[in-house]
Amino acid sequence: MRARSVLSALVSLFALTVAACGGSAGSSGGSQTGQDLVIGVPMSITGVQAKEGGLAKQGYDLWLDWINAQGGVNANGTKHKVVLKYEDDQSKPDISAQLTTKLITQDKAQLLLGPYGSATTASDAVVAEKNGIPMVEANGAAQAIFNNGYRYTFGVLSPANKYLQGVIDMAATLNPKPSTMAMLSADDSFSLEVAKAAQEYATAKGFNVVYTDRYPNGSTNLSGLVANAKAKNPEMLLNSGHLAEAVAINKAAKDLRLDAKLYAYSVGPSTPDFVNSLGTDSHYVYGGSQWTPQVKYKPSFYLSVPDYVAAYKKKYATSDDPDYHVAESTAACLALQKAIENAGSLKPDKVRDALASLDVITFFGRIKFDSRGINTYKPMVVEQIQTDGKHHTVFPPDVADAKPQYPTPTWSSR
Incomplete structure (x- = not known):
């Protein structure tokens, strides 16, 4: 009985030590490891805008590698590895809206990154609003998207005008x-x-x-x-x-x-x-x-402009600089990441509120949204x-x- 009591005390002490470190067996750096964060991404993988869609996907994937190398997105001390769930919308707005619905209802996407193009973004914004799922987009600049009173769509890029x-x-x-x-x-x-x-x-x-x-x-x-x-x-x-x-x-x-x-x-x-x-x-x-590689923004997190260019060239084994479609797409991911961190939660309504109040400097420039949800603050x-x-x-x-x-x-x- 005495040996069993000692063993029980040791087990309790070990449990308290783990708890004090703020982690589980799978954790690191004082953070727990939570379930994967699934982000839905309808994208022009084929169709008339496949070239531009391919650049946008590069920007998303560049961030994906980086954030998962950090252990995932940190929400109130718990890190969540990110899964980007892509669907090919064939550069067609109606198909994009259908796939966005599928990503939310069937694939259980908790958040959304936008497609390529204003027309597809406009159609997907309707779905995001209906389902109360935040969508951060980087490739739909038409202000018409943001003149409908939507609360769940946010654009990191300067508007079309x-x-x-x-x-x-x-x-x-x-x-x-x-x-x-x-x-x-x-x-x-x-x-x-x-x-x-x-x-x-x-x-x-x-x-x-x-x-x-x-x-x-x-x-x-x-x-x-x-x-x-x-x-x-x-x-x-x-x-x-x-x-x-x-x-x-x-x-x-x-x-x-x-x-x-x-x-x-x-x-x-x-x-x-x-x-x-x-x-x-x-x-x-x-x-x-x-955006161009010559801009002189001093980011408060993530990579500097030169480091971003270097990371792009290394990942895609190219001598070409990343173009602005790549950069703005990565910036959309950063906005979503920072909103989750500020909210301390993956819950859509809390992430949405954190996006609405976001104001950060990134390698892409300032990300801050006006009352409509578009970034009018970046030249x-x-x-x-x-x-x-x-x-x-x-x-x-x-x-x-x-x-x-x-x-x-x-x-x-x-």
């Missing part, structure tokens, strides 16, 4: 200053918002908008529109659309010898595929960018593909690593 404003601000500083502009736009909500804001802003800045037109989202036969624009002899050719359309417009401009002094596209120039598709014809092209920059074949930040001057190469030579003189 900002995409080409920096290009116009830069153009106003060039010598000789261009005076006329043509604006082509896809007919989706994001592209139309970008185009409308760019036209109004250019007019306010004293530029003459001589031609505007729109085309069906995803179209690549755009020679007719480019020919119409050429007839107006614009000194600036701007496009609001997506990667495939930007490539098509640039090719048509060369074929038709539309010799603008400045070419700028809302989406496309920042991606490796734009350069790979066009080769030297991509030189001199500008793009508004959510954009302008980058250009220069004659060395590399992307350079050219505006604003305080973050630029190169001056704009301007004016663009005529096609026949390149």
Whole structure:
């Protein structure tokens, strides 16, 4: 009996010691190990926006490796390994909404990361709101998403109306200053918002908008529109659309010898595929960018800008810098992570409230949401593909690593 009492006391002492350390047998660093955190991710793995979707997925997966290497997300002293559950929405909003419902109801996703594109994000936001599941998104910039009174959708990226404003601000500083502009736009909500804001802003800045037109989202036969624009002899050719359309417009401009002094596209120039598709014809092209490796933010957690670039190149065995689609997608993960940490909980309503009050500096910039849930607090920059074949930040001057190469030579003189 005496031996049994001693053994019982030793077992009790061991249990108290473990409890005092705040851990279980599977814990480390003073934190307990909890159940996996399942985050649902509808994504354009195939379809017309698969290239952009692939970049977004890279950004998510880069964070996934990092957070799980830390033992997972820390919620009030318990670390939860993260599982990203992907579903291919085929770049179609209706399919994306169906898959988001499946992720919540069948796969038991506790939280959501957004898809690629404003149209799919808008459809998924309805599902997130209906189910009371927070969705942090990085690739839907249309403000129309955030004008519906939703409480569960948060966007880390600057809104659509900002995409080409920096290009116009830069153009106003060039010598000789261009005076006329043509604006082509896809007919989706994001592209139309970008185009409308760019036209109004250019007019306010004293530029003459001589031609505007729109085309069906995803179209690549755009020679007719480019020919119409050429007839107006614009000194600036701007496009609001997506990667495939930007490539098509640039090719048509060369074929038709539309010799603008400045070419700028809302989406496309920042991606490796734009350069790979066009080769030297991509030189001199500008793009508004959510982020570049030249930004000078000093993050309060996660990686610095140089360390982020290095981590990306190592994981994906590439010499290319991460483009802004990659960076903003990682930033969405960071927002979700920090909200969980601040809430001390995985419960959707508590994470939602923590997102609403979030205000942090990351390698991507400031993440803070206005009353609608979109990040209006982070500026954009302008980058250009220069004659060395590399992307350079050219505006604003305080973050630029190169001056704009301007004016663009005529096609026949390149």
